Amino acid sequence: MSRLPGMLLAAALLAAAAPAAAQFNLNKLLDAAKNVSKATTEIGEPEEIAIGGDLSARLLGAAPLVPNDDLQRYVNRVGRWLASQTERPNLPWAFGVLDAPEVNAFAAPGGYVFVTRGLVARMRSESELAGVLSHEIVHVLKKHHLHAIQKSAQMELANTAISTFSRQDQNTPLREKLLSAGSEVFARGLDKSDELEADRLGVVIAARGGYDAYGLPAVLQTLQAMNPADSSLALMFKTHPAPAERLDALEKMQSLLDAYAAQPQLAARFAAAGR
Amino acid sequence: MRAALALLLLLPALAFGRPATAVRATEIRSAPNFDSAALARLAEGQRLEALERDRGWTRVRDERGNEGWVRMFLLRYADEGTAQPGDSGIMAALNAARTGSSGRQVTTGVRGLDAQQLTSAKPNPAELKKMQGYGASADAAAKFAAQGPLTAQKVAYPKEGG
Numbered sequence: 001m002s003r004l005p006g007m008l009l010a011a012a013l014l015a016a017a018a019p020a021a022a023q024f025n026l027n028k029l030l031d032a033a034k035n036v037s038k039a040t041t042e043i044g045e046p047e048e049i050a051i052g053g054d055l056s057a058r059l060l061g062a063a064p065l066v067p068n069d070d071l072q073r074y075v076n077r078v079g080r081w082l083a084s085q086t087e088r089p090n091l092p093w094a095f096g097v098l099d100a101p102e103v104n105a106f107a108a109p110g111g112y113v114f115v116t117r118g119l120v121a122r123m124r125s126e127s128e129l130a131g132v133l134s135h136e137i138v139h140v141l142k143k144h145h146l147h148a149i150q151k152s153a154q155m156e157l158a159n160t161a162i163s164t165f166s167r168q169d170q171n172t173p174l175r176e177k178l179l180s181a182g183s184e185v186f187a188r189g190l191d192k193s194d195e196l197e198a199d200r201l202g203v204v205i206a207a208r209g210g211y212d213a214y215g216l217p218a219v220l221q222t223l224q225a226m227n228p229a230d231s232s233l234a235l236m237f238k239t240h241p242a243p244a245e246r247l248d249a250l251e252k253m254q255s256l257l258d259a260y261a262a263q264p265q266l267a268a269r270f271a272a273a274g275r
Numbered sequence: 276m277r278a279a280l281a282l283l284l285l286l287p288a289l290a291f292g293r294p295a296t297a298v299r300a301t302e303i304r305s306a307p308n309f310d311s312a313a314l315a316r317l318a319e320g321q322r323l324e325a326l327e328r329d330r331g332w333t334r335v336r337d338e339r340g341n342e343g344w345v346r347m348f349l350l351r352y353a354d355e356g357t358a359q360p361g362d363s364g365i366m367a368a369l370n371a372a373r374t375g376s377s378g379r380q381v382t383t384g385v386r387g388l389d390a391q392q393l394t395s396a397k398p399n400p401a402e403l404k405k406m407q408g409y410g411a412s413a414d415a416a417a418k419f420a421a422q423g424p425l426t427a428q429k430v431a432y433p434k435e436g437g
Contacts, residue, residue, distance in 0.1 A: 057403040062396035063388050065406060072409040080416035085427060089413065096406040102388040112406075116388065126423075180394065187390035201432050210425030214331055217347065221328075225293055225352035235389055244351060251348040253433060254331065260430065261330035266423055 045110070048146055049092060052110030054175065055145075055182040056094075059114060063100035066117050071097055071274025078126060079113055079133045085208035088141050095133065103223065104236040105132050106186060107139035109146040118232050122222050126266035126273075130209055131216025135202035142201075144194040145185055153181035189239025196241065196249050203253060207260035214261055220247050295325040295335070295350045303343035307332030315341040325350055 043051075065072060072095075079095035091111035098116045106114040113136040115129070123129055139145060189195075199216060207213040224243035226233060240246070250257070297320065302313040307329045315337060317323070323335040323345075332344045411419070420427075 053403060054398070056406070057398035057400045058396050059393065060402035060406065061399040062392040064399065064402050069409070072406070073411070076409045076411040077416045077419040080411040080413060081420040081425070084413050084416060092407070092410070094407050094410045096409070098388070100388045104388060183394040186393045204430050204432050207430045208428050210420065210423065210427055212330065214328075214347070217331075218328060221347065221350070221352070235393075238390070247348060254346075254348065256430070256433065258331055260428065263428075264423055264425060266425075269423065 043146060043150065045091075048143070049110030051146065051149065051178055051182065052108040052112045052140075054179045055108040055186070056112040056114075058179060058183055059098070059106060059108070059186070060096075063098040063116070066097045066099045066274075068097075068274045074273040075115070075129070075133075078129055079137070082130060082134050082205055082209045083111070083137055085205055086137060086141055091140070102232045102235060103226075105136050107136040107145060108182070109140065109143065109149075111140055113137060113140070119219075123219060123270065124267060125212075125215065125218075126270040127206065127211040127215035127264065128219050129215070129270060130206045130211045131202060131214075132219055134205035134209075135198045135216060137205060138198040138201045139190070139194070142194070142197065144190050144198070145182065148185045148190055148194075149178060149181045152184060153178055187235075187239075192241050196246065199246055199250055200253065203250065203257060207256070207263070210263050212261055212263050212265045213257045213259075215265070217247060217250050217257070220250070293325055294353045295323050295333075296353060297321050297323065297345065297349050298351055299349055301345055301349050303335065303337065303341050303345055305343055307334075307344045311344070314343045315339070317345065322353075323350070325352070 075095045075097055076093075080093050083089060083091070083093045088111075093111040093113070095113045095115075097120055098114050100116045101118045102116050103118045103122065104116050105119060108114075113133060115132055115136075119132065120129070123132070199220075203213050203216050206215055220243045223233070223236075224247065228237055297317045300319045301317050303315045303317060305311040305314055317337065321337065323337050326334040326336060326342075328334075328347055329344075331347050333347045333350055334342070334344055335350070336342045
């Protein structure tokens with residue numbers, strides 16, 4: 001992680017304990033300094049994980065976990081196995097089924113992945129679950145949310161916050177700012193190109209895990225068959241390309257999908273999970 | 276909750292036994308592979324009934340009663356305009372339990388995971404801790420995969436556009 005000039009770091013530390021007026025001065029200082037120092041900071045992994053934890057805690061405030069230990073453990077085993085097939089196997093991966101009727105799935109920086117009860121209820125096999133989890137895993141691998149948060153939380157200010165992250169208390173304005181930027185990304189959605197990339201690489205991760213690679217396309221077809229006016233789909237349809245468009249994009253990968261289509265779907269293990 | 280989830284899983288598979296259309300002209304084949312015999316021609320936009328999926332293929336029945344297999348990517352499903360999950364039956368009951376009303380709000384922020392709730396919910400750190408507690412080790416996950424049985428494969432990421 002590249003470093004901002006010491007002067008800015010000191011200013012940020014000061015601001016962490018300072019009232020709103022000093023905060024305002026810090027913003028002005030940073031605005032002036034960014035033209036000089038142009039810090040292109042890549043957020044470090046510990047900070048990435050901390051931001052993801054904050055966002056996940058808020059998501060769990062909107063909908064708690066389904067109170068079913070066996071189901072939660074099952075989803076964690078499937079998810080962790082898939083994560084092991086990727087370039088970031090050692091993140092503190094954690095997976096959860098949210099107790100919400102909406103049809104959706106979420107990822108937060110640092111290895112947090114969520115799928116709603118409403119979506120799980122519409123799946124027919126472990127390979128379909130694997131397809132959805134793999135899509136979300138790609139968002140983490142490629143830092144799609146992290147980059148969107150950085151963009152919208154004013155790069156320079158966020159970077160300074162992050163340099164001093166661990167020294168700040170839980171409720172500093174800067175940390176709040178990152179959290180609210182992250183929630184906005186959940187509500188507004190990622191770039192379409194990020195979603196299509198998550199589909200494209202997600203089917204590969206599911207295939208690497210030994211699953212029928214058609215799990216994700218099958219889920220997309222289930223979504224495509226649903227009434228788009230169904231209120232449980234509202235946020236997912238607002239934040240993702242239409243299922244038909246995603247299927248059209250995946251159709252270009254048919255030869256890869258077919259090469260791994262004979263792998264297990266594990267419908268029986270899925271049906272038995274959490275009962 | 277457990278009983279409700281179990282009931283949900285018993286709902287008929289949504290994508291199957293449903294009206295669909297072919298997005299391009301193709302053929303109905305006797306088996307889910309390209310080596311099988313072509314049983315009938317399908318025109319673009321032709322209506323079908325989709326019955327089941329096998330890998331990249333879907334078993335269909337056309338209006339003349341021909342039954343066979345077409346590529347899954349060639350099918351799009353029509354909205355039947357009938358009661359939809361989420362707005363009826365068990366899903367509606369679950370929604371009502373959460374909102375104390377009909378569960379039919381489309382845009383207002385009463386339900387759990389709409390845009391407004393996502394940006395205004397109070398953090399629940401205890402639930403996050405619980406979630407982390409469910410985490411599986413790489414070893415435990417590998418053991419579980421082997422029971423599948425699942426076998427890891429080396430597969431390269433595609434270039435953009437597949």
